[in-house]
Amino acid sequence: MIVAEQKPLAEMKTLINGAENVLVVGCGTCVTVCFAGGTREADIVSTSLRMATKLDGSPQQVTHSTVQRQCEWEYLDIIEEQVKAADIVLSLGCGIGVQAIAEHFPDAWVVPGLNTSFLGLPTEHGVWEERCAACGECLLAVTGGICPVARCSKSLLNGPCGGSENGHCEIDPDVACAWQLIVDRMSSKGKLDALLEIQPPKNWQNSRDGGPRKIVRQDLRLVEFED
Amino acid sequence: MENGQSSASNGYHAGSTLERMLRAGHFAVTGEIGPPQSADASEIRHKAALLKGCCDAVNITDNQTAIVRMSSIGAGTLVVQEGLEPVIQMTCRDRNRLAIQADLLGASALGMNNLLCLSGDHQRFGNHPTAKNVFDIDSLQLVKMVSDMRDKKIFQCGEDIKGSEPRYFVGAASAPFADPIDFRPYRLAKKVAAGADFIQTQLVYDVPAFAKFMDKVRELGLHKKTYILAGVGPLKSPGMARYMKKNVPGILVPDELIDRMTAAGAAWADKKPADMTKEEKSARMAAWKAEGIQICIELIKELRAIEGVAGVHVMAIEWESAVKPIVEGAGLFPRPQV
Structure with a gap:
């Protein structure tokens, strides 16, 4: 939400x-x-x-x-x-x-x-946390369902950086280190090897960086098409 | 050297002193200069003079701790003028892929040929916490981008570089003791796979812990694919040691070293700082600093004995005068000529 x-x-x-x-x-x-x-x-x-x-x-x-x-x-x-x-x-x-x-x-x-x-969700009564950056190109399949774009303070795609300590991010003890979560989850699924792949620079064109975004679904439009 | 073209044909990636030193099998020594928060060139020249002759190359930090300082490349130009070789530090925090590539073309044209690729400290810690950060690419992608500019003569977009390509000896950082600690050797492996020619580590005070990290590094064969320079730095006081142990992620300071620093100031232990004269305070500071330098020398000797450690990166920011006695004490002076 x-x-x-x-x-x-x-x-x-x-x-x-x-x-x-x-x-x-x-x-x-x-x-x-x-x-x-x-x-x-x-x-x-x-x-x-x-x-x-x-x-x-x-x-x-x-x-x-x-x-x-x-x-x-x-x-x-x-x-x-x-x-x-x-x-x-x-x-x-x-x-x-x-x-x-x-x-x-x-x-x-x-x-x-x-x-x-x-864009986030409630994690306990009265607490909401960010989960999605609406980057327009979802990477959750490669990071075990935990978004580094939204949840890593530096949006690192090949983390973790050196500022991860005891599960939290160095910017704030209340912020979880997204890469600790990703590494833990991938390990628990036996998929740590997938994290050894180098993620290439992201295409930010589909994010806000590409300018204001718009989706057009011709199949849903009510306009009549010209022959 | 005019630019990298000559080094492409002689087998070197960049032909920098640092690269030649490591390729020749010498135990390398790099230092570090933090540029001033001003346009004061003399400060850089002064620090360069303190490090000249005892370091093969010196890192020039890039807005370290997210505090605005003279640019790494600007300060690096001054360092080159002083006859010292810079390692340009480049973070992903302040520049996107366009700005990074443009700056690296410029730095190469100015004769700089060592680069350390970093993510960069979050701006939350610096003096412009309300700034927007960039992080268009991360440090690993930066390593790959710069390696490809050199080896494939292409920009990140894939277009050819027409004319001279920038040729850097490409470095990356490693934080062996940061969490998740078991993943650290693998992250190093990723950096090596991305093209890191050399690695400089976070400060090491706990040699057994570092040796354990190096065991894994050797198991992965990384020491054969990259040059690993262990980070060291002299402790200034027991307070600094305790502060780092408690507050800096990824730095382990054994209690034994804190005790040694405390013991160095034992003669003044029963005096409250408020009751101490200026002379007593400076005598205590000198005793602490002497012990800090001695510990650093011992650390270098121990690290040098670990298989796969190709050199040391001596970080003595705002205490550059400590570097020469450290390098001398560790038996690494004078530096070999390559």
């Missing part, structure tokens, strides 16, 4: 500064699951902003609504009237949700209430 964190309330206040009517829009998918921008959080954020701006002596109207999925235009239609009535929309979606609202409602002014952090 996409894992995100709320911006500090003070920053949100700055972002909505000057607006009479503010609409906080939550999202029912990833950010609900990571407790950053679901219905509950949208309610708390709008209440907090109402109270905070009132205490500051310049109260702002803050309402909230949550859509099932902020990252698809069709799910945004139901908030059209609320968006029109708002001076500022504070999105509690990920960066995709913020942009989907801006694209779908060109007249609206949308600001982000979250910092979109990474």
Whole structure:
């Protein structure tokens, strides 16, 4: 899932500064699951902003609504009237949700209430960890299902570097050394030999480095083809 | 040498002093210079003068510990002017494959012909922790890329190098005691397979542990395919020894050495630092340093006796004056002429 964190309330206040009517829009998918921008959080954020701006002596109207999925235009239609009535929309979606609202409602002014952090999963209650860098060319088959691009601090394809100690990365004792995990897993599967192959330089063209990415599936498109 | 063309025909990879020294079977000595955090050329010249004559070549670090310093190639140019041979260090942290290849063409044109390929310390440790890192390629891919530029006359993309190819004596690092420790000889094997002509190791203080690593290295036959230079460095104080043991991944410092360093300062042991005069402090520092140099000399002698160790890499950053007494004490001075 996409894992995100709320911006500090003070920053949100700055972002909505000057607006009479503010609409906080939550999202029912990833950010609900990571407790950053679901219905509950949208309610708390709008209440907090109402109270905070009132205490500051310049109260702002803050309402909230949550859509099932902020990252698809069709799910945004139901908030059209609320968006029109708002001076500022504070999105509690990920960066995709913020942009989907801006694209779908060109007249609206949308600001982000979250910092979109990474693609990951919860490893225990209240803890999320990064797992995928969306590099566009999956290498998990050669590294035993553990991604060095996302999980090694240096994205080494032929690790480990000299900074691995007792299973953790030298940058932080709380960060696991991805290459220790890879070596352990490949050993346990009797596939350590596979790690002796030199992985060539990666093709980063399919990653963000190749420019903004786009996938076109002609088989799924609804356009009519010319003869 | 103008560039590598001549060495291609004489059987050398690069024809550097370091390569010729090792090929001739001499026990090699390399040193290390950390460039200044300024544009001060005199600092490099001063350090080069301290190392000249006692090292066959000197590594010039590349933004070591992710702190901005004079570039390795810039400082290397000054070192060449001082009549000393540099080993350019190149990390993958700050440059992508385009920048690395471009810089290596330039360094080769300037007469540099030894290269140490490194991943690079993470920028988290340095003075620009908010920087974006690169890591387009890793150190192993760098070794392969530079070897291919030399041996196949191709750029990483596969295009031919038209004209003179850069010819480097290509080195890589090894951290024998870092985790996962059992994998370390295999990672070294990968670096050798990628084309590493020589290896410089992380600092060795625990000779029996290193000997065990070398057993595996010999079992894999790696000592016949590459030249292994064991990393050594003089301890400055018992505090430094304890700090390295506790905080630096991949460095083992036996308690016996920490005890020896402590014993060297025994005459001042019952005094608190606050009660010591400046003279007492410098006398204690001198006693520690003398013991540190003595330990380093003994380490070199012990490492030299291990089959497959082709030389030593003496790391005495910000204590370059220690190198000459160490090299002399280890019976490695004067350096052979090749």
